[in-house]
Amino acid sequence: DQQVKQNSPSLSVQEGRISILNCDYTNSMFDYFLWYKKYPAEGPTFLISISSIKDKNEDGRFTVFLNKSAKHLSLHIVPSQPGDSAVYFCAAATFTGANSKLTFGKGITLSVRP
Amino acid sequence: KAGVTQTPRYLIKTRGQQVTLSCSPISGHRSVSWYQQTPGQGLQFLFEYFSETQRNKGNFPGRFSGRQFSNSRSEMNVSTLELGDSALYLCASSSLYGYGYTFGSGTRLTVV
Numbered sequence: 266d267q268q269v270k271q272n273s274p275s276l277s278v279q280e281g282r283i284s285i286l287n288c289d290y291t292n293s294m295f296d297y298f299l300w301y302k303k304y305p306a307e308g309p310t311f312l313i314s315i316s317s318i319k320d321k322n323e324d325g326r327f328t329v330f331l332n333k334s335a336k337h338l339s340l341h342i343v344p345s346q347p348g349d350s351a352v353y354f355c356a357a358a359t360f361t362g363a364n365s366k367l368t369f370g371k372g373i374t375l376s377v378r379p
Numbered sequence: 380k381a382g383v384t385q386t387p388r389y390l391i392k393t394r395g396q397q398v399t400l401s402c403s404p405i406s407g408h409r410s411v412s413w414y415q416q417t418p419g420q421g422l423q424f425l426f427e428y429f430s431e432t433q434r435n436k437g438n439f440p441g442r443f444s445g446r447q448f449s450n451s452r453s454e455m456n457v458s459t460l461e462l463g464d465s466a467l468y469l470c471a472s473s474s475l476y477g478y479g480y481t482f483g484s485g486t487r488l489t490v491v
Binding site: 309 | 423424427435469471482484485487
């Protein structure tokens, strides 16, 4: 049962344009969401996160939006750069009690064309 | 500040053998989690250790086990290896209660 879904396996955008990466979740107990970026042969690198008490968090070119009623979040990258080409993972967690594991989506491969 | 260190980086094993992977967390981090990444399955949670105690476990068979030492270093062991165990195994450490995960570069295990 995939609790975190990234339904589009890949996305290709032109350099300078906006990249929008989507993520859906099914578990309403999730209260913290993260985006990770991964290059081949490297571990995932933390990008940005958002708590369920917020609907937007911004960090430079990266903005994450959370729509709790739709159980949907998205990562916006503006403007997109060729160095952003990587696999992006959406992750969710419930930080209550002893449960601190991250549940990841399957990832989306972003290609930014020069 | 040194990052999360995983050794070895690459490993080739034969079916039926066992393997031990090592993870040294960032200094001061007491939580260590392990994940398996395979094509098409994304990252799947194996287990998490905090202060030498397994705090959480994913849906993997008993062939997968782990432990954490008093210095927070962690090892995971896979016994009776199967071809399907070929994957990138990632370790992540955290200082706070589940926040701020930092991943290592992983160990690429190939079972032949």
